[in-house]
Amino acid sequence: MVDTIKTIVYALLIAGVFRTLFFQPFWIPSGSMKETLLIGDFLFVNKMAYGYSYASCPSIPFLGIDAKSICGFLDGDNTRVLAGEPERGDVVVFRHPISGSDFIKRLVGLPGDTVQVKDGVVILNGEPLPQEPAGTFTEVFERQGPQGLTPRCESGAVGQGANCTKSRFVETFPDGSSHVVLNVTVQGSDNTSVFRVPEGEYFFMGDNRDNSSDSRLAQLAGGVGFVPYENLIGRADRIMFSSAGRSMLFFWTWRGDRFFKGIE
Template sequence: MASTKTHRRHDWGESLRTFSVALLMAVAVRTFLIQPFWIPSGSMKETLLVGDFLFVNKFAYGWSRWSCPWGLCPIEGRLWGALPERGDIVVFRHPVTGEDYVKRLIGLPGDRVRMRAGHLQLNGQPVDQRPAGQFSEPFLPQGSTGAVPRCANRPRPGGECRVDRSVETLPNGVSYAILNLTDWARGDTTDDIVVPPGHVFVLGDNRDNSLDSRFAQAQGGVGFVPLENLIGRADRVLFSSAGSSLWAFWTWRGDRFLHAVH
């Protein structure tokens, strides 16, 4: 009888050790390698859609305090930090609200960024932008908030929502699609904005539906993003849901499984 109790205690102890090791490995992977991220808004359409579920590469830029949940890593600045590249899709911690955001990195420290009637200029030179048809999607509620997309036309519920589409190419050769409702929206024309040391400038691909570095934090934007607030680079969509929940598998978009983003 004593032998049986000892055996049971051994089994419980072994199970507890196995669970503890698995938990520590899961925490380590999420802290240092990858982090899941769900897209709640349309500011990065068409590159990222509402309901996309991403894995964020946290190794890309090294680690900061924000690499850990709730900013608990005791790290000053960045550990083994690497400067991001223009055109990277970055996930970062908002400098004021503490929320996680995803945008495209446009300006590095020292860059001069300017918008003129919806066209991007970088260091005094216009960035190549060419019309590329239209982006369309159903005019239906999206995501957990149930918000409907903004459209250039006026569709009925369930109809086709259309927005003008262009392809923008940065000086380093990175190309991506951007959406544009109008060339006279708030943020479509700015003065020269010089990115300060230790910060980056970010934009949403859905230009007229994005609060980004064009807007100061007091205006509801993100302003300049400190390098230490970068969490990682978004490289791939794991799966995507067109419904109100990630668990509504019948609304998953079949063409976005393991979809690479750039």
């Protein structure tokens, strides 16, 4: 019995060290990063990409334990150990500056950049990012994931089981890297004031532009606002597993074409 307890304790310690230092598992809970990431995608976040800060400590939500409870003494100086710099276009998991919840978005604005959105087009440092039409993104209108969320459709209200469509565009950053963004409708977040990203902070947006709470909204207004360097957890590089159902145990809902898929 003692040997069994020791084995369990050692296994938990090893798993804790692995999660704290190297990779953190992350389930995609919402549709804010469609079509890059779908509800039910499962990935490991590379914590080594940007080094370590208080946000690198694991949280245990069902026990009411967050990163600040464990490593809050490291919070406040906006620095990291073994620091690495994120690059524009990275898909990043970070701690929300106010709520402490984990978010995943695409990095659009670096420190010193200006970012504005006009008619749904990102204006980066005074220059619009090219958006080339790329057909439509189609999904079935049904409840998705454990929360049972239903998608928003550019085609308007549709019935259960019908096709839900959104316009696709390929957006390209100044370095030539590109990614798909989706459009649902015309709304307030399609036109913003000019944001100047402070030193040591970053500006994030979801690829599903009309269905994302991100840096376009201030933290106290339900958005993300600017995200401090120390709040970055790591970079999402690859989807390991994906399930379209309410549970990963529903094997008939597994998306085999997304297993080990690289994130662009």
